[in-house]
Amino acid sequence: MRIAEIFDSLQGEGPAMGRPATFVRLAGCNLRCEGCDTELGQWQELTPLSVEEKVIGNRVIITGGEPTLQMAELSDLIMLLHRAGKEIHIETNGTNLISEDVLKMVHCAVVSPKRGSDFHPAYWSVKGNVHFKFVIGKAPWCWRSQQLEKHVCALPKERVWIMAFGTDPDLPEAQEAWSLALRLGVNYSDRLHIRLRRE
Ligand code: SF4
Structure with missing residues (x-):
């Protein structure tokens, strides 16, 4: 499978x-979000087993790019990690469905829909281990506060997170994300x- 990087950190x-x-x-993505800060062009080919062997701690977060583009390898990796007793998290843009058999081995899936994409809310929202993370900001793929209201009211509020976009350590739009989360009764996520x- 195509792996861009493996590293230990705090979420x-x-x-x-x-x-x-x-x-x-995982390398590669099916979307082209302007301002995407993820390096998507370089990867190394590794087997799911060799990836699993590099996961030393108890918790693993599979992210991208878009991990579901390599669905067969992703499923194998999740199975190996599950057998090893790892707490598995996955981050996806939600455009490709992960089967229920695979999803039930996952502790937490975070679907971060991009504005204008089909993120299949009806499928994900009934899965108790799926959270939604909406990013607000000025980039074309980010959500505007007004647009989010109609989406959020159809989703389980305890599993919805609102976060500001940006790489400025002051996160200038964090206040807007906070206020919106408060108004809608959902969770706020910082970065x-x-x-x-900050240095
Ligand atoms: S979905 Fe995520 S990884 Fe893919 S282009 Fe958009 S921001 Fe980048």
């Missing part, structure tokens, strides 16, 4: 914010890895 955003994990970043990049 900076979303429901596992602040928790230590091994991050497995700790961006905040703490």
